[in-house]
Amino acid sequence: MTLHPKKWFLARVGKTIRRNENKCCPTCDKISKNGITIRDSNHADYLYNLQLEFAQDGHPLNYRDGK
Numbered sequence: 001m002t003l004h005p006k007k008w009f010l011a012r013v014g015k016t017i018r019r020n021e022n023k024c025c026p027t028c029d030k031i032s033k034n035g036i037t038i039r040d041s042n043h044a045d046y047l048y049n050l051q052l053e054f055a056q057d058g059h060p061l062n063y064r065d066g067k
């Protein structure tokens with residue numbers, strides 16, 4: 001499982017990152033197909049916390065750089 005420090009997300013504001021499928025909802029399906037673009041530092045903070053919550057629930061998202 002890959003967990004990134006907050007600065008990893010902050011360094012990618014304005015960029016699109018990818019993550020694992022997690023079979024949560026249609027929005028998550030779309031994100032796992034298309035990636036998600038980090039809008040600003042608040043969004044980076046949100047994604048940082050989200051990866052920790054999912055990891056604690058046993059569903060690592062493994063965020064990574066998009067193509």
Ligand SMILES: [Zn+2]
Binds near residue numbers: 024025026
């Ligand atoms: Zn979802």
